[in-house]
Amino acid sequence: MRSQGVPFILPTLAFLVVLVVYPTIYLYYMIFHSFNPLYEITVRFSGLQNFSTLITDADAHYSILAMLVLMGVTVPVEIALGTLLAIFFTSPHLRGKVVLRSIMLVPLSIPAIITGLNWKMVFFTYGPLNTFLESVGLPTQPWLSAPFGNPFNTLFVLAVLDIWQWTPFVALAVASGIESVPPFVKEAAEIDGASRTQLIRHIVLPLSKTVIIIVLLLRIIDSLKIFDIIYMLTAGGPGNVTTTLPFYIYKVGFTLTAPKADIGYASLLAVVLLMIATALVLFVLTRALNVKRVIWGE
Amino acid sequence: MSRLAVTLRAVAYSLAAWIFAVLYLLPFIWMIGTSFKPIGEWGLPTLIPNEATLRNYYEILVSGGVYGVRGHFPPIIRYLVNSLTVSSVVALITSLLGALTAYGIVRFMAGGTTFANWILSLRMIPPVVILYPLVVMTKTIGLYNSIPGLILVYPVITLPITTWFMIGTFKSIPRETEEAALIDGCTHFQAFYKISLPQASIGLATSAIFAFIFSWSEFLIPLLLAPGEQAMPLTVFAGYFSNQYGILWGPLSAAAVITAVPVTVTAIIIQKYLIRGLTLGFVR
Numbered sequence: 001m002r003s004q005g006v007p008f009i010l011p012t013l014a015f016l017v018v019l020v021v022y023p024t025i026y027l028y029y030m031i032f033h034s035f036n037p038l039y040e041i042t043v044r045f046s047g048l049q050n051f052s053t054l055i056t057d058a059d060a061h062y063s064i065l066a067m068l069v070l071m072g073v074t075v076p077v078e079i080a081l082g083t084l085l086a087i088f089f090t091s092p093h094l095r096g097k098v099v100l101r102s103i104m105l106v107p108l109s110i111p112a113i114i115t116g117l118n119w120k121m122v123f124f125t126y127g128p129l130n131t132f133l134e135s136v137g138l139p140t141q142p143w144l145s146a147p148f149g150n151p152f153n154t155l156f157v158l159a160v161l162d163i164w165q166w167t168p169f170v171a172l173a174v175a176s177g178i179e180s181v182p183p184f185v186k187e188a189a190e191i192d193g194a195s196r197t198q199l200i201r202h203i204v205l206p207l208s209k210t211v212i213i214i215v216l217l218l219r220i221i222d223s224l225k226i227f228d229i230i231y232m233l234t235a236g237g238p239g240n241v242t243t244t245l246p247f248y249i250y251k252v253g254f255t256l257t258a259p260k261a262d263i264g265y266a267s268l269l270a271v272v273l274l275m276i277a278t279a280l281v282l283f284v285l286t287r288a289l290n291v292k293r294v295i296w297g298e
Numbered sequence: 299m300s301r302l303a304v305t306l307r308a309v310a311y312s313l314a315a316w317i318f319a320v321l322y323l324l325p326f327i328w329m330i331g332t333s334f335k336p337i338g339e340w341g342l343p344t345l346i347p348n349e350a351t352l353r354n355y356y357e358i359l360v361s362g363g364v365y366g367v368r369g370h371f372p373p374i375i376r377y378l379v380n381s382l383t384v385s386s387v388v389a390l391i392t393s394l395l396g397a398l399t400a401y402g403i404v405r406f407m408a409g410g411t412t413f414a415n416w417i418l419s420l421r422m423i424p425p426v427v428i429l430y431p432l433v434v435m436t437k438t439i440g441l442y443n444s445i446p447g448l449i450l451v452y453p454v455i456t457l458p459i460t461t462w463f464m465i466g467t468f469k470s471i472p473r474e475t476e477e478a479a480l481i482d483g484c485t486h487f488q489a490f491y492k493i494s495l496p497q498a499s500i501g502l503a504t505s506a507i508f509a510f511i512f513s514w515s516e517f518l519i520p521l522l523l524a525p526g527e528q529a530m531p532l533t534v535f536a537g538y539f540s541n542q543y544g545i546l547w548g549p550l551s552a553a554a555v556i557t558a559v560p561v562t563v564t565a566i567i568i569q570k571y572l573i574r575g576l577t578l579g580f581v582r
Contacts, residue, residue, distance in 0.1 A: 004486055005406020009413065012399040012457060019454045020420060023431030030430070093304075093311040102566045103319040106326060108576075109565035110558045111515035113533045117540050117554050118329045121547055128328060128343035135343075164322075173573050173581045214580045225424045228517045232537060246426045253430050254522060263430055270427040277427075281419045289580060291418060292411050295404060295465055 027274075030267035037263075038256045050268040057260065059240055060269060063248035064276075066155060070244055071223040073159040074166070079216055081163070082170025087200055089171060090178045104168040112165070116232025119161050120144070123233070144234055151238045158242055161229055166222075170215050177211030178204055217284045224277050245273050326558075333551035337365075340547040354548040358556070363549055371543055374535060374553055381531040381557075384445055385513040388452045393506035395453070396460025397468075397498065401490050403461075404468040405476075414465075421458035421578060428454075429522050436523055443526040451519055456509040459575065463508060466579035467501030468494065504571045511561045532557045 034046040054060055089100065107115070122129050123143035130140040147153040181204055189203050205212075227246050230236060236243035236251060243251065251258045253266025285291060320327070327345055333354050335347040357363035357373070364370040399417070402408035432451055433442065441447030471494060479489045495502065517533040524530055530538075536557055539550055565572055573581055 002407050002410070005402035005408030007487070008398045008402025008406065008490070009408045012395050012417075012461065013409075013413075015395065015453055015457065016417075016420070018435075019432070019451065020428065023428035023435070026431035026434070027428060088311075088315070091311060093308045094315055095308055095312045096315075100315055100319055101569060103323060105565050105569055105572060106323055106562055109511065109562045109572075110326065111517065111533055111561060113515075113517040113537055114554045114558045117536055117550070118325050120540065121329065121332070121551070122325050124341075126341055128341065131341065132343040164325075168322075169573075169576060173577055176573055176581055211581050214577060218577060221422045225426075227424075227426060231517070231521075232540065246424055249426050250518075266430065270430070273424060274427045277423050278419070281422045284422075285415055285419070289418075291414050294580065295414055295469065296407065297469075 024274075027267050027270055030264050031271055032264070034262050034264040036256055036261055038261075043264075046264060050262075050265045053260065053265055054268055054272070059243070059260070060245075060248060062240060063243050063245045064272070066242065067224065067226075067244035067246070069155060070159055070162070070226060071220060073156065074162045075216065075219045075223060077159075077163050078167045078170050078219055079212065082167045082215070083174050083205075083212065085167065085171035086174035086178055087204075089175050101172065104172055106168075107165050108169045112228035113232055115161065115165055116229040119229075120233050123157065145238045151241050154234055154238060154241050158226075158229060158233065161233065162223070162226060165229075166219065170219065173215045174208060174212055177208035181207045213288055217280075217288055221277065221280055221284070224273065224280075245269065245276075249273065329551045330555055332547055333555045335548055337548060354552040355556075358549045358552045363546070365543075365546055371539065371546070371549065374532065374556070376527070377530055377532045377535040378556065380445060380529055381514055381533070384448045384452065384529075384531060385510045387449050388456055388513040389506040389510040391449070392453050392456040392460045392509045393464075393502055396457060396505055396509075397464045397495065397502055398490075399457075399461045400464030400468050401494060404465055405473070417458050417461050418578065420454070421462070425454060426518060429519065432519075433522055443524050443529055445524075445529045448520055448524055448529055448531070451523060452513050452516060455516060455519070456512050459512060459578070460505040460509050462578040463505040463571075463575050464498065464501060466574065467498045467505075471497050504568055504575070507564055507568050508575045511564060514561050 030043075031050055032045060032047060033043045034040075034049060035043040088094070089097065089104075094100075110118075121127055124130075125140075125142060129143070133140050141147045143157055144154060145151065147157055185203060185207070186199060189199050194203070225246065226244065227250070230242055230244065230247050231250075234242040236247050240248075249266050249269045252261055252269060253263055255261065324345075328343070331345045331347055332340060334350045334352070335342075336349055336351050336353065339347055339349075358371075359375060359378075360373055362371055362373045403414055432454075436442040436444075436447040436451065441450060475497075476489045476493050479493045480486070484492065514531075515533065516531075517537065520529070520531050520534045521537065524534070532553070536550075536553055539546075539553060543550065
């Protein structure tokens with residue numbers, strides 16, 4: 001039976017071999033080589049030089065840390081706020097849910113680069129946020145260089161942006177989890193005299209646990225991809241404060257005037273990111289999502 | 299609880315929700331407002347322009363603009379056309395390929411769990427990882443900086459999404475009619491496109507829309523693969539514009555609105571399926 005299905009998957013397989021398998025092999029070839037097209041004509045073998053660079057490169061270590069800090073700040077906040085919002089949005093007292101749902105879809109459907117552009121204007125030194133703060137007598141802030149006197153806070157400005165962008169996604173997904181709790185379960189609890197708080201805490205949330213875990217894992221994995229808003233808002237600055245690993249790969253591999261710019265070294269950094277992502281994905285596929293059961297119901 | 303108390307509670311909840319929603323979208327509403335503002339009002343935190351004008355839209359779309367020392371810019375029509383072309387073709391190709399693949403996976407277990415897992419994992423790996431090899435590849439075959447080049451590479455992003463969306467769709471379609479068709483002498487492929495695909499048409503259309511949205515919003519791939527004018531999409535132009543003429547907020551906002559509104563409106567239209575698509579069918 002499986003062989004009859006092969007023609008159906010063949011075109012996609014061919015596409016992905018060209019687009020993913022070949023590039024991955026090339027990536028592993030490049031980590032033992034060095035090449036900067038600005039100064040060199042050909043790729044040259046450099047053995048383990050990229051590895052020793054990686055071990056001593058403080059910027060690379062920092063970029064991994066920055067990526068993890070961004071993940072550690074945004075994901076828990078998004079899950080917590082999103083779940084609270086979902087509980088609120090599924091309240092039986094609320095009217096006009098269809099319109100509210102549509103509004104919640106806006107932040108997550110605007111192209112990330114436009115979100116970045118939008119907030120760049122908002123956060124601009126002479127932009128509307130500071131103009132507003134000034135008019136109500138509060139101190140203005142250099143939001144994109146050193147908010148509240150510390151350049152490192154820029155990382156948290158980015159976190160706020162990511163939270164703005166993705167909390168509605170968590171809220172909508174968890175809300176659909178809550179809505180799929182069968183009504184008779186809720187009715188039974190209500191008949192037994194459960195208050196709404198008890199109902200949510202002991203019935204609705206435990207039954208929505210799977211959805212919350214799936215959303216959590218997707219947010220963790222997607223936080224490794226944050227690029228557009230960094231490119232737009234801070235370009236990795238001030239200094240290298242917001243240069244997370246994906247952005248550092250871009251800097252080293254594609255802006256060839258950057259220090260340490262080298263395509264071989266960028267490939268090694270890419271392999272590091274690939275390994276972090278693969279470890280997370282494997283964890284998800286073996287522990288949380290049973291693909292076999294989802295597709296074939298086994 | 300009395301009727302009045304219930305009504306009051308509904309009003310309070312709804313009011314809170316609406317105030318929250320408007321506050322949430324404030325930056326975006328402000329940008330839409332700015333896109334209608336004349337030059338003197340650009341930096342103001344007001345949401346509604348005092349003297350609304352369509353000049354920003356006219357300049358950014360049709361005439362281009364000259365702002366003296368602040369710079370001049372070309373109209374964005376060609377980037378709009380680039381975005382439309384690439385996204386439409388990618389949507390068409392990858393929704394069909396996704397449907398084929400999903401059908402093979404659901405009905406025949408083709409490739410087994412490994413293949414299904416692999417496709418899923420491609421949705422999760424950051425694309426920056428394989429971009430340099432893809433740049434080299436497109437340069438080698440002469441598709442760097444071209445629309446066909448983008449059409450070739452975008453499926454890395456869209457194929458996993460359409461495939462997984464169609465897996466969910468085909469799972470919910472009963473196989474009985476297909477089996478009847480097979481008994482009547484149809485081949486498996488005929489059964490697929492004559493019987494199953496028509497039944498999955500809504501799912502197919504939705505997955506095409508997904509592919510369109512994701513292609514339209516893509517920034518990193520075209521930034522590196524199509525930095526030249528010939529193929530540059532709107533998203534990359536928006537990034538370029540903001541670095542080059544960052545102070546021209548009126549036209550910049552208009553460009554941003556033109557880039558964001560088509561996909562945002564589409565997303566709202568297919569909202570019933572959006573969460574399912576974004577979670578690859580794991581949340582319905």
